[in-house]
Amino acid sequence: MxxxxxxxxxxxxxxxxxxxxxxxxxxxxxxxxxxxxxxxxxxxxxxxxxxxxxxxxxxxxxxxxxxxxxxxxxxxxxxxxxxxxxxxxGLPSEIANFGTVVCVGGGVGVAPVYPIARALKQAGNEVISIIGARSKDLLFWEDRLRSVSDELIVTTDDGSYARKGLVTNPLKEVLERDQRISRVIAIGPAIMMKFCSLTTKPFGVATIVSLNAIMVDGTGMCGCCRVSIDGVTKFVCVNGPEFDGHHVDWDLLFTRQRIFCDEEKRSLELWKAHHGQTGE
Structure with missing residues (x-):
């Protein structure tokens, strides 16, 4: 235990x-x-x-x-x-001196992007970090990301703190102003990672995403976390969790993430009822 x-x-x-x-x-x-x-x-x-x-x-x-x-x-x-x-x-992040990198964290994805940004900074990279959340009350670890970044940009969807908008807006601006960007790491909700990948694709910048597929054993035995990368089946648990976002079949990932939505909702309702909880 x-x-x-x-x-x-x-x-x-x-x-x-x-x-x-x-x-x-x-x-x-x-x-x-x-x-x-x-x-x-x-x-x-x-x-x-x-x-x-x-x-x-x-x-x-x-x-x-x-x-x-x-x-x-x-x-x-x-x-x-x-x-x-x-x-x-899972496989660890590829850490090397790429030059200038952008680390993007959305929502709870700010947490796992932090040690990656730290490791990239320690490897000698110039690190530009972008973090965002739906609103100010869902932002956290701004201080931690600032401590390992040469530049930090903060956004909120509703404009309740810092810059209003999605993380993809400053990401595009950074790519437009700085042709030295050699790699982007994006971690957050799948939809956010998809649109970060779409944003970087015209610039030809390698974009690494950490996929959050449904998982059971975590060692490649069950196949529950399978995803399609360039048409080839991969397992997030042993081949990932990080993949090139430009090659992920995002629609398949979204579909598989929704398979057990009804059961998950019912399970939570029963747990809350048993423990006398309502709402959040």
């Missing part, structure tokens, strides 16, 4: 949890993920690493409360335990 040693509400629906997992922390790298199971009757879900501390033997996870498992996770407190945790899983 894995003990929770720190917990913080980053936003009304987003939680930060630090847990003890020394064996995983020792091998963790930017871009990798873990699969957790909160209790013995729970499902397994993947969460991309937000941070880790090898000396402390801890992992930091950030999760948005959207389904039964993330609500269960949010209900735990410091001193409680997570039953199962497997990792680190």
């Amino acid at each position: 894995f003990k929770i040693i720190a917990k913080e509400k980053l936003c009304p629906v987003i939680d930060f949890i630090k847990i003890t997992a020394p064996a995983v922390a020792k091998k963790a790298k930017a871009g990798q993920f873990v699969v957790i199971r909160v209790d013995e009757v729970g499902e397994r879900i993947p969460l991309t690493l937000a941070d880790w501390d090898e000396k402390e033997g801890t992992l930091s996870l950030v999760a948005m409360r959207v389904g039964t498992t993330t609500f269960k996770l949010s209900s735990l407190n410091v001193g409680d335990h997570i039953l199962d945790l497997s990792g680190p899983l």
Whole structure:
């Protein structure tokens, strides 16, 4: 079992949890993920690493409360335990001195993009970061991204903080003004990653996305997380989670993400009813 040693509400629906997992922390790298199971009757879900501390033997996870498992996770407190945790899983991000890179984080995707931006900065890159959320109350870790970026641009969809608009707007402007951009890393909702990829394609800039497919075992056995990359079937858990966004079959990914929507909604309704919760 894995003990929770720190917990913080980053936003009304987003939680930060630090847990003890020394064996995983020792091998963790930017871009990798873990699969957790909160209790013995729970499902397994993947969460991309937000941070880790090898000396402390801890992992930091950030999760948005959207389904039964993330609500269960949010209900735990410091001193409680997570039953199962497997990792680190997936291929780590490619970290090298590319020159000038842009890291784009949307919503909860700000968390996993942070260690990637940090690693790219440590490798000698000039890092331009763009982070965005629907509104001010859903933004977090602006200070962390600023600390590892040469330039940080912040957006909100509704204009409640910083620049109004989507992250794709400043992304296009950065690409137009600076022909030195050699790579873009975009992490967030699938629709946001798709449109980041569409934005960069005319500029011919390599664009890496971290896909959030439905996943079960996380080791390539079940095939649940399969995606199509340039017409070839790949598994997010072992071939990814990062892929070239210009070659992802986004429509297939969207379709597969919606397969269990009705069951997920019903599961959460039952869990909330059992625990006396309503709304968020």
